[in-house]
Amino acid sequence: MTGRAPLTTVRLEPMRAEHLPVILALEEQLFGGEAWTEGMLRDELAAPESRHYVVALIEAEIVGYAGLVSYDHEAHVTTIGVVPGRRCRGVGTAMLADLLSAAGVRRVLLEVEAGNAAAQRLYARNGFTPVGLRRRYYRSTGADAVVMARA
Ligand SMILES: CC(C)(COP(=O)(O)OP(=O)(O)OC[C@H]1O[C@@H](n2cnc3c(N)ncnc32)[C@H](O)[C@@H]1OP(=O)(O)O)[C@@H](O)C(=O)NCCC(=O)NCCS
Numbered sequence: 001m002t003g004r005a006p007l008t009t010v011r012l013e014p015m016r017a018e019h020l021p022v023i024l025a026l027e028e029q030l031f032g033g034e035a036w037t038e039g040m041l042r043d044e045l046a047a048p049e050s051r052h053y054v055v056a057l058i059e060a061e062i063v064g065y066a067g068l069v070s071y072d073h074e075a076h077v078t079t080i081g082v083v084p085g086r087r088c089r090g091v092g093t094a095m096l097a098d099l100l101s102a103a104g105v106r107r108v109l110l111e112v113e114a115g116n117a118a119a120q121r122l123y124a125r126n127g128f129t130p131v132g133l134r135r136r137y138y139r140s141t142g143a144d145a146v147v148m149a150r151a
Helices: 017-034 038-045 091-103 117-125
Strands: 010-014 051-058 061-070 074-082 107-113 129-134 145-150
Touching: 010 091, 017 038, 017 061, 017 074, 038 051, 051 091, 061 091, 074 091, 091 107, 091 117, 107 117, 117 145
Parallel strands: 074 107
Antiparallel strands: 010 051, 051 061, 061 074, 107 145, 129 145
């Protein structure tokens, strides 16, 4: 397993304002034209009663982040991203498990780009199944989104 860090080296923390500069740079790198702005992220952090945002750290380095919005009976995974050089080590799985635990018994929904096989595999391994398609959901690319749900 050369090059793979064991899961125990990954630590999850609540996302805080001080993490935002790194996260904004990652947003650009990972999501390009769909990147969230600082204002959007600050709005999420300002509503902690319905939001659950985490960062994943290996030592002091932010290697990923993810977020969930909860409503009465449903929750939405709003974002999940891992630094390219830190993928395939379970960071995404660890963050998703944390979001699912925050969602409790709620049904969890998310949108994922139709061509994003890595993310769809991550979700499928964690109990999500495709339930719909949103055509041209991503404005910057015109790509379709698959809607996935977990009961
Ligand atoms: C989707 C994404 C978050 C997954 O993150 P990740 O940290 O690579 O996810 P994991 O490591 O938990 O799982 C990925 C793979 O590593 C494997 N893996 C996980 N832990 C492992 C370990 N300890 N040892 C070996 N392999 C492991 C998993 O089996 C999985 O393999 P598979 O996808 O080929 O079946 C990441 O690819 C990413 O940031 N993509 C860009 C942003 C994005 O598309 N976000 C989703 C928007 S909807």
